Amino acid sequence: MDQPQPAPGSPGSPEAGAAADSESRDKTPRTERGRRTLRKLLDAAAVEFGERGFHDASISAITRRAGTALGSFYTYFDSKEEIFQALVRHMSELLRDHVTPEVQAAPDEISAEHIGLLSFLGFVREHKEIYRIIDEAEFVDYASYRRHYETTVERMRQRLEAGAARGEIRADASEVHAWAIAGMNVFLGMRYGLWDETADIGEVARIANDxxxxxxxxxx
Amino acid sequence: MDQPQPAPGSPGSPEAGAAADSESRDKTPRTERGRRTLRKLLDAAAVEFGERGFHDASISAITRRAGTALGSFYTYFDSKEEIFQALVRHMSELLRDHVTPEVQAAPDEISAEHIGLLSFLGFVREHKEIYRIIDEAEFVDYASYRRHYETTVERMRQRLEAGAARGEIRADASEVHAWAIAGMNVFLGMRYGLWDETADIGEVARIANDxxxxxxxxxx
Incomplete structure (x- = not known):
């Protein structure tokens, strides 16, 4: 994965260049059944990569866990690297879809960060494999690793900016604040969500938000 | 490395048990020359693991980079796993020895956290390999990975506790605050120390500390 496929629409992506090449054939499922198979493969990949790590994981074990034929795998992915890359994006989107609606229901920006952390800690408890998968991307596919954090932090930055514009937080809230809060959340998730099954995550989120x-x- | 060697003096370490076994023969250098050779091997290992990652790194490349004989390696280490484990501890101690004196010179606890972050960001700029090495320990030697963060955060917790006792910060400062600050620092180091060579780390530390x-x- 020295040449990770760029995000759609990003500079250097196939759409951005002249040559929409055959390598990036569209593998998006077109039927409901296809979408279910793809989701089964990604869920199985989360378990396989989460338990065994990238190097020991195998495509045949993923399809076995998913209960799909090996051919189905190659309908959607060309390689172990490719499903790993898709999985990092999938986990990132799962997390976003878990946290965002709760955050958007918050009455103000400070509450939004409180709910965001609590929601993240809950997600970690339910998806402990997220640390291993995202963190292993640092070694398997650095572009995916970096994109996960950059997109996550950019959402937080926009939230801070909007909160500052509404006068709910300090006016100078910036990208630095967003990275600081993201790091805080990731470390609290590791310590109290992942390592300590019995920690009171409500209390952790309360202390951190205060x-x-x-x-x-x-x-x- | 399913059975990482425990820290000296920790529960389960050879000293703590009855059987000081032959496996953990004392490889501490006894001469100044030996200490220099060990340090050369660790410095070479930092470059080798930092550039190539654990799986592609080799003992012969480490000794070649260190300018030492292969036999010297085996005087101090039994395997690639063992030098990696020693390197994680070495990086952790280098970081501590870089940051601690600066932090201890601070006039109060809030300033100490400011100086601690600035010192850490400076360290990252000089030792960019620290992220890759510590982060890869999550996959190569989880006990070392966890110990690095636990010992680092424990120092921060003690610092907060002492600052609270002196009345310089809120009285309820706790372990949760220490993990939050550690995460903030690690993410700011990644974003502004590692990824962005031109960021004004003084300004980043100022914003975060405020x-x-x-x-x-x-x-x-």
């Missing part, structure tokens, strides 16, 4: 809202300064 | 000190709340 620090985010008010800082470390002394309280009277 | 958020840490005062929170996201509106300023008048």
């Amino acid at each position: 620090m985010l809202a008010n800082g470390l300064g002394k309280r009277d | 958020m840490l000190a005062n929170g996201l709340g509106k300023r008048d």
Whole structure:
């Protein structure tokens, strides 16, 4: 994966260049049944890569776990690298789809960050494999790894910007704040979502959000 | 590395049990020359693992980079896994030794966190391989990976506790705050230290520390 396929629409993607080449044949399923098979393959890949890691994982084990024929795999993917890359994007989107509706229902930006962290911690408890999969992308497909964080943080940055425009948080909230909050959430998820099954994630989110809202300064 | 060697003095370490076994023969260099050779091997390992990753790295390439004989390697390490494990601990200690004196010179706890982040961002710029090495430990030697973060965060927690006792920060500062700050620093280091060579790390540290000190709340 020295040459990871760029995101659709990104600079250097097939659409952006003149040559829509045969390598990037459209493998998007066109039927409901196809979409179900693809989803089964991705769910099976999450278990296989999550349990065994990229190097020990195999395509035949993925199709066995998915209960699909080997041929179905090659309908959608050309290689283990390709399904891994699709899985990183899939996990990133699953996380987004889990967190976003809850965050959007928040009454203000500080509450949105509170709900966002709590929702993320809940997601980690249900999908413990997310750390191993996203983190292994650093070694298997760096472009996917970086894209996951860049897209996630960009959503947070836009949220902060909108909150600042509404006067709910400090006016100078910026990209630096968004990366700081993302790192905070990822580490709290590792420590209290992944490593400690019994931690009270509601209490963790409350403490972290209070620090985010008010800082470390002394309280009277 | 399913059975990583425990830290000296930790529960389960040879000293803690009755059987000081032959497997854990003491390979600590006893001479200045030996210490220099060991350090050369670790420095070479940082470059080799940092550039090629664990799987593609080789012992012969490490000794070639270090300018030492292959026999010297086996004086100190039994395997590629063992030098990798030693390297993770070495990087963790290098980072600690870089940051700690600067942090200890700070006039108060909020300033200490500011200096700690700035010092960390400077370290990342000088040792870009630290991300790849620590992060790959998640897959090569999970115990080392977890120990790196646990010992780093424990130092931060103690610092917060002492700052709270001195009345410099909120009295309820806890382990959750320490993990949150650690995550913030690691992500800012990745984004602005590793990915962006031109970012003004002084400005990044200033923004992050101001958020840490005062929170996201509106300023008048």
